[in-house]
Amino acid sequence: MSIRTVPIRRAGNRDNLFMGGDRELVMLSGLISGALVFSAQEMKAFVVGVVLWLAALTLLRIMAKSDPKMRHVYLRQRRYRPYYPARSTPFRVNGPAEEKQFR
Template sequence: MALRSIPIRRSGNRDNLFMGGDRELVMFSGLLAFALVFSAQELRATFAGLGLWFGALFACRLMAKSDPKLRPVYLRHRRYRAYYSARSTPFRVNRAAHERLPR
């Protein structure tokens, strides 16, 4: 009996990107730029908001181009402890334990 093959479609296996960058980062930077423009209501704030938006979008696209899962990896890295005490590797030869073994 032959194994049944099931095709994996690209649409169900893509990274969650929006406008070429990470979805949450792009949308949050757009929200910040929008809040800056409409809270200040000045021409300088509009240019600053647009500059912030396009700069953040460019940075998010570069990040997604290098690694689409960069944000979750960074957040997991931030959750790790700041300091791990020194531990030996599993390949270390423990001479004291070897001396106790019966021969």
């Protein structure tokens, strides 16, 4: 009897990209650029909005090509504290009261 193999389909394991960049960031940059264009209703604002969106799309494509999950890694890294003190347990209380005990 042979071992059963189950194929892993590529569509279910692919990163969620839109136009080559992270889906949420591409749509957010498009929304901001569109809001700029439609709120000002001038030719200068149209040019600035299109240039802003194309520049953001280019940067987001480069970011997604480097690592498709870079946004998630950055957001997780921002939650880390800058310093983690050495402690034996999370329930230990470090403070001036303990220092007086040992003197």
